[in-house]
Amino acid sequence: MDKARILVVDDEPQMVDIIAFALETEGFEIVTAYDGQQALDSVARHLPDLIVLDVMLPKVDGFEVCRRVRESTTIPVILLTAKKEDEDIIQGLELGADDYVTKPFKPRELVLRVRAILRRSGVGKMQTIVHVGDLQLDNLRYQATLAGAPLDLTVHEFRLLACLAANAGRVLSWQALLKHAWDVESWEGGKEMIKTAIYRLRQKIEPDPDAPRYILTVRSVGYTMPAR
Amino acid sequence: MDKARILVVDDEPQMVDIIAFALETEGFEIVTAYDGQQALDSVARHLPDLIVLDVMLPKVDGFEVCRRVRESTTIPVILLTAKKEDEDIIQGLELGADDYVTKPFKPRELVLRVRAILRRSGVGKMQTIVHVGDLQLDNLRYQATLAGAPLDLTVHEFRLLACLAANAGRVLSWQALLKHAWDVESWEGGKEMIKTAIYRLRQKIEPDPDAPRYILTVRSVGYTMPAR
DNA sequence: ACAATCGGTTACCCAATTGTGACGAGCGCG
DNA sequence: CGCGCTCGTCACAATTGGGTAACCGATTGT
Structure with missing residues (x-):
């Protein structure tokens, strides 16, 4: 790396x-x-x-x-x-x-x-292990843990989370997320896809999805994971 | 942009x-x-x-x-x-x-x-952090703080403020602000839009909106943020 | 074959945002 | 001083944008 x-x-x-x-x-x-x-x-x-x-x-x-x-x-x-x-x-x-x-x-x-x-x-390559606070992602194994507890994520959910984690502190547009987590440059329903995927990911990782801590929304811009 | x-x-x-x-x-x-x-x-x-x-x-x-x-x-x-x-x-x-x-x-x-x-x-254009006096804008996070206190701004408010901050010391016409904060070259009600947006932004950031310190009006020219 | 999972698509909801227009105050010029 | 212009203020209505969840076809596992 x-x-x-x-x-x-x-x-x-x-x-x-x-x-x-x-x-x-x-x-x-x-x-x-x-x-x-x-x-x-x-x-x-x-x-x-x-x-x-x-x-x-x-x-x-x-x-x-x-x-x-x-x-x-x-x-x-x-x-x-x-x-x-x-x-x-x-x-x-x-x-x-x-x-x-x-x-x-x-x-x-x-x-x-x-x-x-x-x-x-830039980084050139994705780091193998990424930590953001108590969230840890192993990019080689496609495994994520939150405060030591494994998260049960699908491939796209993992990649979405990994992308946000790798860019913690930055706001990523749905286009950027589509590109990095799906390897797609443009897709007609792409925005809705990301929206839904974010919703599903939040259901899995946020202690309280109604008051998210790991994946925040910046209206009209995109989503971001706060840096820690 | x-x-x-x-x-x-x-x-x-x-x-x-x-x-x-x-x-x-x-x-x-x-x-x-x-x-x-x-x-x-x-x-x-x-x-x-x-x-x-x-x-x-x-x-x-x-x-x-x-x-x-x-x-x-x-x-x-x-x-x-x-x-x-x-x-x-x-x-x-x-x-x-x-x-x-x-x-x-x-x-x-x-x-x-x-x-x-x-x-x-990468994006090249956008400077990450901009300081003007006790005002700080993080262009990657779309976050602004005033004397350390976070400001709750909408996207256009943030962009308007960022534009003024990036050009502190210069007077920006409503056309220029429209262009840089809205990405619009011309708009029929554009002048009124900017006027209203400035008013709203002042309500949010000025300690005393009646005696603004961060966003000043230059009559018949535009608005400016004094350089510090 | 059947059940479970995945994930794209769609519809609906609702809070926030934003454009617009009206009105009055203040400014600057003749 | 009067007047026209500019700017500030604010209310209203429409639109926007994000959250939620169901549907359904495809795929995978047993």
Whole structure:
């Protein structure tokens, strides 16, 4: 969780080693790939938090990898190249890359850029165990407990609660909840779905659903779990 | 709301104009400054969503501005310099800059980098906590407090207050308030709506609504919250 | 096969919010 | 000073938005 996973892709093994070493000594977990196809496989397989991606790759070039990654994920991408042409930089950024670093570069610089981007990406991954007051959620087991007592939740109820807990202190719109707990961008009856799901979740977790303490409503905005 | 505000800082007015123009044509709202002190004032005053910051500045240099901004805000910073030394790049990134662009650069590239960083920042626009004197607004929680006491505001009341607070010291026309608190460009009874909403808000927040201290009227112009 | 569970959909309820309009007070200009 | 304009005040009615719970088809478990 606190150890972000970085996918490093370059057809030169020595370059991969240099980068991997620099990032590993900074505490990152490294996955490597040496061509574009391998990169795409690794993305699907390992779900990295960030990709350091050389442009000149065999099989599928770096731009194409970037395009596909951007198309189906929100994983940040740093492009690497030996060239300095502005057109390439612009093309990479237009494909959705988050940064563009020209070789040669100092490993330290790359590390700092990785850091900056991860910082901006937020937590990157959901923490395994989340505590909010006496509420505890285990995101690997899909189990929640309240003051030590297990809660009997359905999958969607758990995910809804987990989303609120992970964002304790913030108000989340029904759209955001739909997206994060249902993985749905938009749904015709989505608002009513969330409303009903919240009602059901409250029946299960609130000591007094008429005076909720864990899931509060912000009228016209959404729902929130107070931070503790 | 959806129009991100960029602070552009460079002691060369022509450079500021070039950057401002490129970003304005991309739909961003631009605030400018020509030295480091002005930049810091603008940050406090305008609460930009991102800062494009030249390193070589009179009064307070770009690194120092970056350090202070990073110290007290989460506003993303792009540093600009004519130099290409890696040490400078690394220093900037270590100070917490989000990106580093060397002159000369194509405006298009800068725009894309601004975009990438704003994308990574999430909503970008909304500052989390705003203080004006003893008034505090938490834009993530939709909660406002006055001298520590919570205010019971409706959504539009909160947004109206947030708009005034975010622009403390400036007079906002009823049109501007309509736009920012209601997301409406024009409305037939808009003036009366704002008038009523202001009245209601005053009833809720002013110790003595007959002698308002937080929301003042500027006759024929609009309303303002004095800066503190 | 049957029962239980899940969850999207729908209908209803009601408190809160909000837009509107009327009226009077205060302001500023000629 | 008179007058027109602007702003503050407040009541009313309509709408909004969230809570509640039932319905029913699909799925799962026994």
